Amino acid sequence: MATPHIAAEPGDFAPAVLMPGDPKRAERIAHLLMEDAKLVTDVRGMMGFTGTCNGKPLSVMGSGMGQPSATIYATELFSQYGVERIIRVGTCGGIAPQVKVGDAIVGLAAHTDSAMNSLRIPNVHFSAVADFELARAAVDAAPADKNVHVGAIISRDHFYLEVPGQTETLAKYGVLGVEMEAAALYGAAAEFGKQALTVLTVSDHLFDHSSDMTAQEREENFHTALTMAVAAAHC
Numbered sequence: 001m002a003t004p005h006i007a008a009e010p011g012d013f014a015p016a017v018l019m020p021g022d023p024k025r026a027e028r029i030a031h032l033l034m035e036d037a038k039l040v041t042d043v044r045g046m047m048g049f050t051g052t053c054n055g056k057p058l059s060v061m062g063s064g065m066g067q068p069s070a071t072i073y074a075t076e077l078f079s080q081y082g083v084e085r086i087i088r089v090g091t092c093g094g095i096a097p098q099v100k101v102g103d104a105i106v107g108l109a110a111h112t113d114s115a116m117n118s119l120r121i122p123n124v125h126f127s128a129v130a131d132f133e134l135a136r137a138a139v140d141a142a143p144a145d146k147n148v149h150v151g152a153i154i155s156r157d158h159f160y161l162e163v164p165g166q167t168e169t170l171a172k173y174g175v176l177g178v179e180m181e182a183a184a185l186y187g188a189a190a191e192f193g194k195q196a197l198t199v200l201t202v203s204d205h206l207f208d209h210s211s212d213m214t215a216q217e218r219e220e221n222f223h224t225a226l227t228m229a230v231a232a233a234h235c
């Protein structure tokens with residue numbers, strides 16, 4: 001069995017999937033966590049791996065960038081491959097002043113400027129929220145010596161477009177950071193009655209670019225977020 005975007009057989013994916021945007025980060029995470037990681041799909045270069053982590057089955061697969069891409073993979077995994085929970089392991093830009101580069105964020109809720117979730121329920125502004133059980137497991141596993149923030153994030157469609165006053169207003173409303181997939185992932189999980197969570201590494205800060213990570217650092221610096229994501233995957 002294959003879907004249009006995943007060339008895997010039934011049973012090739014574990015019930016829990018860690019999902020970074022970057023397929024190279026997926027490969028790195030898979031080999032870091034699992035000695036027996038096996039490539040189960042690489043359609044369009046979007047690598048997916050399955051193996052055993054701490055004695056339990058686990059998969060890791062990239063989502064690509066943006067809500068349409070993440071929705072395609074989440075939908076196919078939830079609806080065709082028996083996946084029960086997806087934990088996004090991403091990067092984000094910091095917005096709140098207390099958030100610093102290198103910190104981790106658990107995205108309890110995801111505001112969005114995307115139309116994707118607004119199409120889901122007629123005349124309703126969909127609330128994109130994480131699964132509580134997964135969020136609790138992730139927060140409980142947060143390393144004591146790391147800065148971990150828990151709260152609302154925003155999933156924007158544009159990476160580069162600046163809407164005057166928007167980021168400042170988001171900061172005023174306590175939004176922790178910006179990324180590009182969580183709201184859609186939470187929407188897909190709600191559609192299929194599954195669980196989802198987003199755990200992010202802050203790779204830059206929108207109000208202070210003096211310590212932004214390089215592309216290489218964004219691929220490699222995810223260990224606090226990963227510790228929490230694994231705990232959520234196996235909770």
Ligand SMILES: O=P(O)(O)O[C@H]1O[C@H](CO)[C@@H](O)[C@H]1O
Binds near residue numbers: 065090178180181218
């Ligand atoms: O590092 P990832 O997980 O891809 O996440 C962030 O990075 C990408 C933009 O550079 C977007 O996908 C955004 O959500």
Ligand SMILES: O=c1cc[nH]c(=O)[nH]1
Binds near residue numbers: 093
């Ligand atoms: O979407 C993203 C991801 C990282 N940093 C940003 O500023 N935006």
